[in-house]
Amino acid sequence: MNNNAYNINIFSGGAELLFDNKRHYNIDLPNKDTWKLGDLLIWLRDNLLSERPELFIQNNSVRPGILVLVNDSDWELMVSSDLWYLICSLCQILCKYAPCP
Template sequence: MAVPITLEFSGGAELLFANQKKHSIELPGSQKWDVKSLLPWIRDNLLQERPELFMQGDTVRPGILVLVNDADWELMGELEYEIQPNDKIVFISTLHGG
């Protein structure tokens, strides 16, 4: 069974995703999803350019805040957080070029 979630990108992160801030997606239901498995899925299926500006290794690069249902992901277990149906996961870039 697919897992419906909402992804949002802001603070400049949306520029990597064809300027689209909000994505309603359904993750394939053949596995349990956590943030660690979600990140490569986002990179492979949604990211339009410059993956190095979104990911570093197997996590988001420093300077990107991650919120799970409006709570800091550090409180939710970061990469280990198990994604639930209808979760909202927000990525906010705090880095701005100049």
């Protein structure tokens, strides 16, 4: 299996609105030594995002209100040790988005 195949599982809670209203993506990341979560989020913005990129990434991180889960865990548990947590293959990334009022 390709080491760079990721199952980006769901954009839900409103985040899917920024991604062409689709909740599931299977993606192939280009070859690179280490893929960190931060790299992946930027890659998502540049390659999958369909509209309003400023509602996804701001100041080099996700916009406040976007919650990221990796394998069903809050990524804020990981960023404390390494801001750009190294992702393992076949991670499920889930972005939850709390929309504006």
